Amino acid sequence: MNRQRIITAGLIALGVVVAAFFGMRTLRALKHFHRPGLPFDKPPSANQTDVELIRDWMTLPYIADTYDTPPDALFISLGLPPGKQNGRKSLKQLNDEYFPNQPDVVLNQVKAAIGAFQSQTMPPRPLSPSLPPTTP
Amino acid sequence: MSESVSGFFLTQVINYGAPIFALTLFLGAVGLPVGASLMVIAVGAFSQQGYFDWGVMSVLGLLGALLGDALSFGMGFYGRDWAQRKFGASPAWRNTRAYFEKRAWGTIFFTRFLVTALAIPTNLIAGGSGYPFRRFMFYDALGEIMWIVLYGGLGYIFGSQWEVVSEFMSNFGGLTLGVVVLIIGVRQALKRQIKR
Numbered sequence: 001m002n003r004q005r006i007i008t009a010g011l012i013a014l015g016v017v018v019a020a021f022f023g024m025r026t027l028r029a030l031k032h033f034h035r036p037g038l039p040f041d042k043p044p045s046a047n048q049t050d051v052e053l054i055r056d057w058m059t060l061p062y063i064a065d066t067y068d069t070p071p072d073a074l075f076i077s078l079g080l081p082p083g084k085q086n087g088r089k090s091l092k093q094l095n096d097e098y099f100p101n102q103p104d105v106v107l108n109q110v111k112a113a114i115g116a117f118q119s120q121t122m123p124p125r126p127l128s129p130s131l132p133p134t135t136p
Numbered sequence: 137m138s139e140s141v142s143g144f145f146l147t148q149v150i151n152y153g154a155p156i157f158a159l160t161l162f163l164g165a166v167g168l169p170v171g172a173s174l175m176v177i178a179v180g181a182f183s184q185q186g187y188f189d190w191g192v193m194s195v196l197g198l199l200g201a202l203l204g205d206a207l208s209f210g211m212g213f214y215g216r217d218w219a220q221r222k223f224g225a226s227p228a229w230r231n232t233r234a235y236f237e238k239r240a241w242g243t244i245f246f247t248r249f250l251v252t253a254l255a256i257p258t259n260l261i262a263g264g265s266g267y268p269f270r271r272f273m274f275y276d277a278l279g280e281i282m283w284i285v286l287y288g289g290l291g292y293i294f295g296s297q298w299e300v301v302s303e304f305m306s307n308f309g310g311l312t313l314g315v316v317v318l319i320i321g322v323r324q325a326l327k328r329q330i331k332r
Contacts, residue, residue, distance in 0.1 A: 008324045015318025022310030029304035032297075053296055057143035062150045066185060090147040 049118060051111040056092040056104070063110060069117050077113035078106060142171030146178060154192050158200030165204020166211075167256040172201070173287055173309075174302045180291025181298035190292065194284050201280045202273070205259055209272055212263025219264050236261050241275045248279025249286055251313050 054063060060078075064071035075082040080098060089097070095106040148156045157179055164172025176197065183190035212219075219229075236243055236258070244262060247255045262272050287305060291298045 004324075004328070008321055008328065011317055011321030011324065013321075015314050015316075015321050017314070019311055019314030019318055022307045022314055025307040026304060026311050029300060029307055032300045033304070050296070055143075057146045059147060059150060062187070065187065088151045090143070092143070093147075 051114050051118075054091075054107065054111055054114070056095070056107050057090045059087060059090055060094075060110070061087045063114070067114050067118075069114055073117060074110055074113055078109055141169060142174055145170050145175060149175065149179065150182065150187070153188060154196040157193055158196040160200070161197045162200035162204040162207075165201045165255070165259075166208050173252060173283075173305060176284055176287040177291035177298050177302045177305065180288035180293075181295050182291075183288075184292045184295045190288070194288060198277075198280055198284055201283075202277060205255075205276050205280070206269075206273065208256055208259035209263040209269065212260035213266075213269075214263075215260070216264040216266070232261065233265050236265060237267075240267055241271075244272060244275040245279040245282075248276065249283035250309065251316060252283075252309050253313055 049067070051067075058066075060074045061071050063069070064074055071087070072082050075086070078094070078098075080086055080094065086094065091106045091110060095102070095104065099105045145156070145160045149160065157175065160170050160175050161172050163170045164175075179188060179193050179197070180190070182188050183193060240262065243254075243258055247258045290301045290305070294301045
């Protein structure tokens with residue numbers, strides 16, 4: 001009988017803690033919906049402009065498509081050869097492969113390249129990746 | 137860890153489309169932490185960008201989720217003798233089964249999209265309790281359709297803000313779980329009061 005009481009009290013306490021914890025996080029997430037520029041204010045556009053929404057799991061062709069930018073411009077800005085192989089790699093994979101020990105350099109360079117393309121200025125100077133040696 | 141896993145699957149979904157999306161929902165339905173709900177919201181947003189065909193993604197994603205649910209139901213079904221031997225004498229196990237049998241359809245339906253953290257335990261208990269497979273799949277399909285339409289629809293409507301939507305939905309699921317646990321506890325306490 002005593003054990004049942006402990007289980008009931010435990011369930012109530014657990015329920016309160018979990019509900020309070022996630023309730024606060026839900027409210028915090030809800031606040032983000034009220035920022036200007038959301039679908040409540042205007043219909044979402046097909047092409048993205050905010051470079052801060054670029055993530056390291058994205059691929060260069062996907063970013064090029066989303067930001068209406070020529071894919072080759074992104075490869076060139078990174079100093080990488082365009083192609084299917086690199087096109088399927090995420091920014092993080094490209095970073096690990098070509099710029100080891102330089103965290104987020106690919107992500108930042110892509111953001112800069114897109115920003116430059118959007119403002120129609122000169123693109124940033126291409127990076128010098130440590131390309132794997134080519135066999136004859 | 138889970139963030140890098142969902143990042144990996146997001147990359148593969150934008151590379152290979154619907155088949156990988158279906159595989160991700162299948163893996164999520166058998167209990168692997170691949171971020172299946174996040175994926176549905178993201179695919180809704182990608183479809184809004186015109187990157188995917190929402191209809192094809194929905195149908196293949198639904199098939200993947202249903203296959204995964206059927207498999208986890210099967211795991212419960214074939215593991216029921218083991219579970220009975222291990223937990224059969226425990227009052228908590230008996231209460232859980234009795235609770236499930238009374239509210240089976242609602243539990244199956246709502247755990248697909250509202251309290252998703254309980255979806256896998258529900259599949260295992262449904263299989264282990266001998267709940268009819270066809271009836272399970274019927275309520276499962278209704279719940280999964282609701283999940284894909286609701287989560288994918290939110291991703292589609294909010295477009296580039298899908299990460300905020302995902303954060304909101306995952307926390308809202310946690311809040312619902314807490315409220316459910318609280319209600320069960322309060323009901324048990326009230327029953328004890330009435331018995332006295």
